[in-house]
Amino acid sequence: MKFRFPVVIIDEDFRSENISGSGIRDLAEAIGQEGVEVIGFTSYGDLTAFAQQASRASSFIVSIDDEEFGDGSDGDVEKALAGIRGFIREVRKRNTDIPIFLYGETRTSRHIPNEILRELHGFIHMFEDTPEFVARHIIREARKYLDSLAPPFFDALMDYASDSSYSWHCPGHSGGVAFLKSPVGQMFHQFFGENLLRADVCNAVDELGQLLDHTGPVAASERNAARIFGCDHLFFVTNGTSTSNKVVWHSTVAPGDIVVVDRNCHKSILHSIIMTGAIPVFLMPTRNHYGIIGPIPKSEFDPETIRQKIADNPFARNAVNKKPRILTITQSTYDGVLYNVETIKDILGSTIDTLHFDEAWLPHAAFHSFYRDMHAIGSGRPRSDDTLVFATQSTHKLLAGLSQASQILVQDSKNRKLDTHRFNESYLMHSSTSPQYAIIASCDVAAAMMEAPGGTALVEESILEALDFRRAMRKVDDEFGADDWWFRVWGPDRLAEEGMGDRDDWVIHSGDRWHGFGEIESGFNMLDPIKATIITPGLDVDGSFDDVGIPAAIVSKYLAEHGIIIEKTGLYSFFIMFTIGITKGRWNSMVTELQQFKDDFDNNEPLWRIMPEFAKRFPKYERVGLRDLCSEIHEVYRQYDVARITTDMYLSKIQPAMTPADAWAKMAHRQVERVAIDDLEGRITAMLVTPYPPGIPLLIPGECYNKIIVSYLQFVRDFNGRFPGFETDVHGLVREKVNGEDHYFVDVVKN
Numbered sequence: 001m002k003f004r005f006p007v008v009i010i011d012e013d014f015r016s017e018n019i020s021g022s023g024i025r026d027l028a029e030a031i032g033q034e035g036v037e038v039i040g041f042t043s044y045g046d047l048t049a050f051a052q053q054a055s056r057a058s059s060f061i062v063s064i065d066d067e068e069f070g071d072g073s074d075g076d077v078e079k080a081l082a083g084i085r086g087f088i089r090e091v092r093k094r095n096t097d098i099p100i101f102l103y104g105e106t107r108t109s110r111h112i113p114n115e116i117l118r119e120l121h122g123f124i125h126m127f128e129d130t131p132e133f134v135a136r137h138i139i140r141e142a143r144k145y146l147d148s149l150a151p152p153f154f155d156a157l158m159d160y161a162s163d164s165s166y167s168w169h170c171p172g173h174s175g176g177v178a179f180l181k182s183p184v185g186q187m188f189h190q191f192f193g194e195n196l197l198r199a200d201v202c203n204a205v206d207e208l209g210q211l212l213d214h215t216g217p218v219a220a221s222e223r224n225a226a227r228i229f230g231c232d233h234l235f236f237v238t239n240g241t242s243t244s245n246k247v248v249w250h251s252t253v254a255p256g257d258i259v260v261v262d263r264n265c266h267k268s269i270l271h272s273i274i275m276t277g278a279i280p281v282f283l284m285p286t287r288n289h290y291g292i293i294g295p296i297p298k299s300e301f302d303p304e305t306i307r308q309k310i311a312d313n314p315f316a317r318n319a320v321n322k323k324p325r326i327l328t329i330t331q332s333t334y335d336g337v338l339y340n341v342e343t344i345k346d347i348l349g350s351t352i353d354t355l356h357f358d359e360a361w362l363p364h365a366a367f368h369s370f371y372r373d374m375h376a377i378g379s380g381r382p383r384s385d386d387t388l389v390f391a392t393q394s395t396h397k398l399l400a401g402l403s404q405a406s407q408i409l410v411q412d413s414k415n416r417k418l419d420t421h422r423f424n425e426s427y428l429m430h431s432s433t434s435p436q437y438a439i440i441a442s443c444d445v446a447a448a449m450m451e452a453p454g455g456t457a458l459v460e461e462s463i464l465e466a467l468d469f470r471r472a473m474r475k476v477d478d479e480f481g482a483d484d485w486w487f488r489v490w491g492p493d494r495l496a497e498e499g500m501g502d503r504d505d506w507v508i509h510s511g512d513r514w515h516g517f518g519e520i521e522s523g524f525n526m527l528d529p530i531k532a533t534i535i536t537p538g539l540d541v542d543g544s545f546d547d548v549g550i551p552a553a554i555v556s557k558y559l560a561e562h563g564i565i566i567e568k569t570g571l572y573s574f575f576i577m578f579t580i581g582i583t584k585g586r587w588n589s590m591v592t593e594l595q596q597f598k599d600d601f602d603n604n605e606p607l608w609r610i611m612p613e614f615a616k617r618f619p620k621y622e623r624v625g626l627r628d629l630c631s632e633i634h635e636v637y638r639q640y641d642v643a644r645i646t647t648d649m650y651l652s653k654i655q656p657a658m659t660p661a662d663a664w665a666k667m668a669h670r671q672v673e674r675v676a677i678d679d680l681e682g683r684i685t686a687m688l689v690t691p692y693p694p695g696i697p698l699l700i701p702g703e704c705y706n707k708i709i710v711s712y713l714q715f716v717r718d719f720n721g722r723f724p725g726f727e728t729d730v731h732g733l734v735r736e737k738v739n740g741e742d743h744y745f746v747d748v749v750k751n
Helices: 019-033 047-055 074-094 131-147 152-161 177-181 183-192 194-198 216-229 240-250 267-276 303-312 341-348 420-430 437-449 454-480 552-561 584-602 612-617 626-640 642-651 660-668 707-722
Strands: 007-010 038-041 059-064 100-104 122-125 233-237 258-262 279-283 326-330 337-339 354-358 388-393 406-411 525-527 531-535 573-577 672-676 690-692 729-731 734-738 741-749
Touching: 007 019, 007 131, 019 038, 019 059, 019 131, 047 074, 059 074, 059 131, 074 100, 074 454, 122 131, 152 216, 152 437, 177 183, 183 194, 216 233, 216 406, 216 437, 233 240, 233 437, 240 267, 240 326, 240 354, 240 388, 240 406, 240 420, 258 267, 258 303, 267 660, 279 303, 337 341, 341 354, 406 437, 437 454, 454 531, 454 584, 552 573, 552 584, 552 612, 552 626, 584 626, 626 642, 626 707, 642 707, 660 741, 707 741
Parallel strands: 007 038, 007 059, 059 100, 100 122, 258 279, 258 326, 326 354, 354 388
Antiparallel strands: 233 406, 337 525, 388 406, 531 573, 672 741, 690 729, 734 741
């Protein structure tokens, strides 16, 4: 066996000096003599935790001794079987294939119920065969199991990397050999290891197939992933969902086409608009004063509403073809708000040529009934008559892909199928001719990991861990009491005391106020519980500031210095995700570090003591107390009323003066000028303007600056000057030194 997958033995006599213990140790020794590792346990312990060993084992041998059956009465038999039954149930929830053997003295299959027997790969009787014979039988089944694990491309890549073939093709490091010729290369080789470097090959290796024309083991893996994800076609992408989005758009959209787009879409969609020369018509999402992006109201999807938007747009109203070519929706939003996709499909009918759901943050949804109707494509989903449905997913964000691992899923309509040959021309336009094969393998493996029942179990564990974290945070809050402060996790008021509770608790209903998005029609949206936005004190959902506040940027800097890195930070909120890789240890550490922050805040500890690295980089804060710094930044936020500014600027009416492609052409031809932010009102931006947080473009090329956007940029300038180390980052805003001072500019179209 090439990998470390030990045989796991569970026997209370494993270390006992009796005949039963001697027999099981003889078997363990015989297995070891065959070169296979054995691990022995004397009890099941926590069944759920123990069953997770199934991901590390090649097989289980479970003892069932005569003593455990007592006098043979029903009570003794049931007690003896309870542990085995529980263990098998927990293992099979995650893994239907790993071999499980029962090992006993005199008991036979007539003593074991069918519900247990049908899950077994064998019943081993002590002393009837030699340990060596039994060991070889177990190892044969274990090897068959391990040989079946690897999906097609990963299997072929492992074979190639272990074949010791001499490489004359690129990359130039030749399987890592080049690194061995340099001291720093030796460090690189030792850090990443030989397997990764041997597997880094070019597309000249015929036996691995081709990503670019989808042949061989690559094609087999894409078909396998399509089956697992329940779609008609699936394409691996090795340079992220930004590229997946562009592939979809370039296969569908041409210059002058009208496109309907979520206003708070990812910037890659806006890049696609620029590249294709499309005319965008935007659907406007809601937003609360925490800065959390809410759903697009259901009424915005009405075909008549979309027709009116087209009529109101100065460029779309003159388009030759008024039928939109594509509609792109962000599903889910960054903070986990989901749409009922089937409702959207029903509303739109065939009024739009192609539906595209940017599911960068939702690849897990197809594998659990908790998300039914809340994801774009899956097994058994109804088909449109004429509209193709695309979903683009970041395998690396919530599944187990390497960074940049992504995929494109396609569902054919009843009357129209994807022309894969034409689609591949767009795919080639955006794909490297030297794809990273480790990323392809991770797409392959990430899909295989989600095969039922394992994928369902992984997603359910993520949900349960997220709910346990939310419960733990509420418990801490209750213990501190109403007269003290604590952090709050944004979400529905009702939370089940144990388990997953009712899915409907996470569906947004008319009349709900916890979200701050205003009136939302019941059943159209849901919050994904694995996306946890933690609210810090100082601001309420209506945008009113409290007397005391704790800006989230300070909490994030504090946590980073204590080994906890946050996904996204807002004004008074920060965001974490419960991916399939999150453990109890991680989220419990989060809870304890937040408690430590509270203690340090309440004691006004100086930053040199609690954040020494940060204080070293920014000496002006060295002697400042944590509470004092929070108060100072909170007061500036309150002075500028920045929560309302950031909400209003995203919801403000923005005037398009040029198409995005034409404005971009002005920049490419250098027909732009750099203008100070105080002089921006009414000017046409030549580039994307994207505040971080939330990382959603505020303006796209061709749109005009209005008064509230200018006031926000003025706040950014003033705040960044006062609080180095906590700067608000705005992509598109250029900072330059003028007479030794920082000044801010934006590139706009020349008048």
